[in-house]
Amino acid sequence: MAEERVQRRLAAILAADVVGYSRLMEADEQGTLEVLKARRRDILTPLIARYRGRLVKVMGDGVLVEFASAVEAVQCAVDLQYRTAEANDSLPDSRRVILRIGINLGDIIVDGSDLYGDGVNVAARLEALGEPGDICVSGSVYDQVKRKVETGFDDLGQTSLKNIAEPVRVYRVRHLAIAARKDGETVPLALPSKPSIAILPFTNMSGDAEQDVFTDGLTEDLITDLSRNASLFVIARHSTFAYKGKSIDIRLIARDLGVRYLLEGSARRAAGRVRINVQLIDAVSGTHLWADRFDRDLEDIFAVQDEVTAKIVEALIGRLVTQPPPRNRPKSMEAYDLCVRGRTLIGISPEASRESRLLLQRAITLDPDYAEAHRLLAFHLWQAWAQWGEPEVPNRLVAVAMAEKAVKLDPNDAGCRFVLGHLLAYERSWPASDAEFATALEIDPNYADAWADLSDFSVLSGKPATAIEQVQKALRLNPHPPKWYYWDLGFAQYAARQYELAVVTLRNEATYRTISRRVLAASLAQLGRTDEAHQEGALFMASNPHFTISHWAASQPFRDQATRDHFVDGYRKAGLPD
Secondary structure (H helix, E strand, C coil): CCCCCCEEEEEEEEEEEECCHHHHHHHCHHHHHHHHHHHHHHHHHHHHHHCCEEEEEECCCEEEEEECCHHHHHHHHHHHHHHHHHHHCCCCHHHCCCEEEEEEEEEEEEECCEEECHHHHHHHHHHHHCCCCCEEEEHHHHHHHCCCCCCCEEEEEEECCCCCCCCEEEEEECCCCCCCCCCCCCCCCCCCCCCEEEECCCEECCCCHHHHHHHHHHHHHHHHHHHCCCCCEECCHHHHHHHCCCCCCHHHHHHHHCCCEEEEEEEEEECCEEEEEEEEEECCCCEEEEEEEEEEEHHHHHHHHHHHHHHHHHHHHCCCCCCCCCCCCCCCHHHHHHHHHHHCCCCCCHHHHHHHHHHHHHHHHHCCCCHHHHHHHHHHHHHHHHCCCCCCCCHHHHHHHHHHHHHHHCCCCHHHHHHHHHHHHHCCCHHHHHHHHHHHHHHCCCCHHHHHHHHHHHHHCCCHHHHHHHHHHHHHHCCCCCCHHHHHHHHHHHHCCCHHHHHHHHCCCCCCCCCCHHHHHHHHHHCCCHHHHHHHHHHHHHHCCCCCHHHHHHHCCCCCHHHHHHHHHHHHHCCCCC
């Protein structure tokens, strides 16, 4: 009889254990077991499913998980540590569950559902090597993930591990010391592998509150220009403006946003001139890397923006041989002011939308070649028929034509590409829509809104896992996001059948009382929580009395019939009308 061959494969192995398990059990055996069971059910199991892992076994105080991808193993570990720390907030220090995690990529031996071999043993040794709250990975893992995950690593060098013949290169995930944090303190985001920066709202020094709009517009334009550099990680406007008018230590802001560098500035506009002061700060060391002052004619404001952007890039990554292609700049300062005012009214309400539309139309009259004004107006016209109940004809066709003109006027503006991609998806022009989104993100890889919006269309295409990754990328670039990011995340989680996570996301105060409530109702219905589902469904209908499932399903640009049917099924179970 031929000898049976041992089955082997290459896999990423995650080993995790609970720090101080014996102490916790001695103090409160029943309570500890209940907490651990809840953590596995509410945190670990959904994360393993999200990152396509396989739970190999549970070992009292630890778990062993297999992944086909080292990237997904590390992402799962980071999320597991953060979620565990968040869950600890409601517990006294003596009852907090704190994890250590080790990850190795190596050859494993398969025996039924169990795994053996050095690939597993190294992961277990790495887990034991770490401090409470740590994630330690082998060099083989680091080599696979170093440019593919948004976290940094500390090189701990070659390390001898118990019962492992050769020393192993060990790396620790940087800035993940969250286990010992105190109540009320925010969890630090891991620094990206590339230079990371946030531009704080410039201070209006004009003594005229009317100039706030100009100063805010200057800040927004600098963010847009800087984020077009693929070598940088740039925080989105919505998150930096959360600090407007607040006096907060820059180190806390950098920690909150998960960046190393901050740009502060002020602007004074008067009598046709503008004076701008800027300073670039390393928030880790507190060092001022660069500062400058610009005193120019107002018409030179765009040249100043280009100069400031170039100097920031040079300070952080050196002088670039190839610069991103320039954006189209307005020829009229009056048109620019009108456009900046129009930006601030986007998506607030139908009334604000109509006011913004008038401002943008005036800007285009003054400067017919102003690309940004065209693309913002195109988006407003789409909102008019798709969201605000205005006639579809002629708004729909005019919106597409105006977005196409915006791209023609400025093919190097990622915002123009993004808006056209969004509108073309609703025209079911899939290849063209995909191409515009791809170009937008090639021009501006830090474009958080585009990543979040793209996730919505990934769901409609039957790719919920991709959608979750895209909206999570958007959330990292925009840690204090607009409310619709949570709506997109919950939408993707429902499509991925992660109903419990969708319920948590969609009950976030930012999105709870919006149209996302219908997906919350569907998620509850799929969990069998029928009474809650019908209650949320009734509350949704109170604000949206004309909603029907059939009209919604026909109006959404689904590419995947199974995904469409899944949403229809949830809405029906939640009691929404056909």
